[in-house]
Amino acid sequence: METAAAAGQPVLKLTGIGKEFGAIRALHDVDMQVFPGEVVGLMGDNGAGKSTLVKIIAGNFRPSHGEVHFDGNAVHFHRPIDARAVGIEVVYQDLALADNLTAAANVFLGRELTRKFGPFALLDHKAMAARALELFGELRSETRPHDLVKQMSGGQRQAVAIARTRLSNARLVMMDEPTAAISVRQVEQVLSLIHRLKEQGVAVMLISHRMPDVFAVCDRVVVMRRGEKRADKPIRDTSPEEVTALITGAKEAA
Amino acid sequence: MAMPLESPISFTNVGRIKWWRRGLFASQTGYVLLALVVLLIVMHFASQYFFTQGNMQNVAKNFSFVAIATLGVTFVIITGGIDLSVGSMMCFSAMITSMVMSGLSTPGMLGAALFVHMADDGKTVVANMPGLILIVSILAGLGAALIVGLVNGFCIAVLGLSPFVTTLGMLSIVRGLGYVVSNGRGSFPGGPDADYFYALTSGDVFGVPAPFIYLVILAVVMAVVLHHTTFGRHVFALGGNEKAAELTGIPVARVKIEVYVICALAAGLQGIIISGWLGSAPANMATSYELNVIAAAVIGGANLAGGGGGPLGAIVGCVLLEVIRNGLVLAQVNSYWQQALVGVIIILAVLVDRIRSRVT
Numbered sequence: 240m241e242t243a244a245a246a247g248q249p250v251l252k253l254t255g256i257g258k259e260f261g262a263i264r265a266l267h268d269v270d271m272q273v274f275p276g277e278v279v280g281l282m283g284d285n286g287a288g289k290s291t292l293v294k295i296i297a298g299n300f301r302p303s304h305g306e307v308h309f310d311g312n313a314v315h316f317h318r319p320i321d322a323r324a325v326g327i328e329v330v331y332q333d334l335a336l337a338d339n340l341t342a343a344a345n346v347f348l349g350r351e352l353t354r355k356f357g358p359f360a361l362l363d364h365k366a367m368a369a370r371a372l373e374l375f376g377e378l379r380s381e382t383r384p385h386d387l388v389k390q391m392s393g394g395q396r397q398a399v400a401i402a403r404t405r406l407s408n409a410r411l412v413m414m415d416e417p418t419a420a421i422s423v424r425q426v427e428q429v430l431s432l433i434h435r436l437k438e439q440g441v442a443v444m445l446i447s448h449r450m451p452d453v454f455a456v457c458d459r460v461v462v463m464r465r466g467e468k469r470a471d472k473p474i475r476d477t478s479p480e481e482v483t484a485l486i487t488g489a490k491e492a493a
Numbered sequence: 494m495a496m497p498l499e500s501p502i503s504f505t506n507v508g509r510i511k512w513w514r515r516g517l518f519a520s521q522t523g524y525v526l527l528a529l530v531v532l533l534i535v536m537h538f539a540s541q542y543f544f545t546q547g548n549m550q551n552v553a554k555n556f557s558f559v560a561i562a563t564l565g566v567t568f569v570i571i572t573g574g575i576d577l578s579v580g581s582m583m584c585f586s587a588m589i590t591s592m593v594m595s596g597l598s599t600p601g602m603l604g605a606a607l608f609v610h611m612a613d614d615g616k617t618v619v620a621n622m623p624g625l626i627l628i629v630s631i632l633a634g635l636g637a638a639l640i641v642g643l644v645n646g647f648c649i650a651v652l653g654l655s656p657f658v659t660t661l662g663m664l665s666i667v668r669g670l671g672y673v674v675s676n677g678r679g680s681f682p683g684g685p686d687a688d689y690f691y692a693l694t695s696g697d698v699f700g701v702p703a704p705f706i707y708l709v710i711l712a713v714v715m716a717v718v719l720h721h722t723t724f725g726r727h728v729f730a731l732g733g734n735e736k737a738a739e740l741t742g743i744p745v746a747r748v749k750i751e752v753y754v755i756c757a758l759a760a761g762l763q764g765i766i767i768s769g770w771l772g773s774a775p776a777n778m779a780t781s782y783e784l785n786v787i788a789a790a791v792i793g794g795a796n797l798a799g800g801g802g803g804p805l806g807a808i809v810g811c812v813l814l815e816v817i818r819n820g821l822v823l824a825q826v827n828s829y830w831q832q833a834l835v836g837v838i839i840i841l842a843v844l845v846d847r848i849r850s851r852v853t
Binding site for chain 2: 319320340353359360362364
């Protein structure tokens with residue numbers, strides 16, 4: 240959605256972010272903006288600083304330098320839960336699902352709905368299943384709320400993990416290698432899930448090694464190398480060849 | 494990039510799992526329950542004494558003596574932990590309960606003045622409400638268990654020690670404390686409230702043994718807690734994927750401490766009930782019971798890797814072990830075979846489950 244950038248305020252704005260671990264400089268002076276309804280691909284080789292950047296945004300690390308603004312306000316996260324409270328969700332590579340529970344139970348994990356029975360609060364299974372079915376419907380995923388996650392395909396698991404972010408009405412969803420370990424057909428499903436998030440005005444940050452996926456769904460690509468941002472351009476102004484050159488360092492910056 | 498179709502979702506692509514491959518039917522608990530039913534039928538034909546009222550009461554009583562503790566340890570096993578200190582805990586709790594009971598009933602002992610006084614003719618007289626000593630002493634026994642459970646939970650959840658090592662240490666510590674406080678002699682419930690104590694622990698209601706009634710009530714409560722409360726959901730999540738539980742904001746440390754406390758309290762209650770049946774709390778009471786309790790839980794389908802188990806499985810496991818023991822006695826088989834057979838059944842139960850999960 241090329242119009243997204245013109246839509247005004249960025250949902251996430253990083254200015255001069257730096258991070259040192261002892262003598263190691265993991266990130267240096269990174270500026271970046273993400274707008275609502277925009278899908279940004281974050282690419283880079285191992286050790287380029289992608290995960291450090293993601294962990295700073297998600298509240299796992301505090302930056303050594305620089306400022307994080309979310310929705311126009313400066314934010315300082317101490318723990319991941321602080322980031323979730325303002326509307327930043329991460330879909331982890333291993334998805335963080337409990338296999339022995341149902342899809343609905345996983346979507347509502349840690350945020351269970353309850354009903355009062357006298358002095359006791361009991362789980363409201365019906366309401367949770369209904370809401371989970373609604374979310375799977377929004378995501379166009381053929382997932383039954385009552386099925387156990389261990390019996391599901393990779394694509395369905397992704398849908399469960401993404402439905403979890405929709406539950407909290409996240410403004411920014413960061414996805415860590417969502418297409419790394421699943422079949423071709425399921426990759427298609429995941430990419431369409433990302434389109435669904437975008438349609439709902441959610442900003443998505445896609446951390447991926449897979450060039451075709453990034454070029455299929457992203458509006459913009461950011462390339463990291465050795466802790467610095469080397470490129471940040473609309474996807475239509477670049478090519479897989481150029482991005483590869485930026486990642487490997489064959490081309491210094493664009 | 495193919496855009497998804499704008500039609501209501503159908504589940505045509507996603508098959509439903511057949512009913513006999515879901516829920517209880519596909520669980521180890523289901524298989525063991527089936528095995529139990531078969532065994533009961535075989536026993537009925539093998540021995541005319543098996544289904545007599547007396548023998549049934551006996552079986553119900555005997556398995557209730559381990560089943561309450563099994564319910565408790567099942568909580569811990571579902572989270573992927575283990576508690577080896579339950580046997581020692583049973584003894585310690587029972588010992589504290591009977592020591593407090595006799596202490597408070599003996600004029601001149603610390604605190605006893607609040608509860609009893611010596612009459613002119615040298616008899617002790619209850620100073621206030623009858624039964625109060627009983628309540629205080631049971632609370633003392635459970636309080637001791639609570640403290641041990643908290644220590645277990647703290648070491649495991651906060652200090653990050655392994656459950657196996659922590660509770661193995663606690664097995665020894667608590668057993669040792671039992672010998673220390675009793676000087677190795679054990680203790681006896683005594684005083685004016687001892688009759689109430691025996692009635693509550695080894696009495697019966699219309700022929701149903703009291704421990705069995707407690708067991709049924711606790712099992713129902715446990716089923717509701719596990720499947721219909723947030724806490725129960727978190728217990729399962731912890732056993733399924735601890736990292737996921739943490740990432741979704743579940744208070745992992747608190748849930749862990751809570752399950753070890755529940756386990757300790759169940760073991761303590763179990764010990765108090767056993768001491769009522771024995772009429773004393775000897776210092777070597779319930780030695781190695783932790784193995785019976787864990788075996789029963791595992792046979793009933795609790796998964797030692799975490800994430801599976803429930804009250805029905807715990808009870809089925811206990812009943813199966815007791816029926817086999819009872820059956821061997823009725824069949825006049827040397828009772829030393831029992832222990833070997835229990836081991837075989839543990840391995841068989843887990844093996845059947847493994848084969849099934851390979852097939853499907």
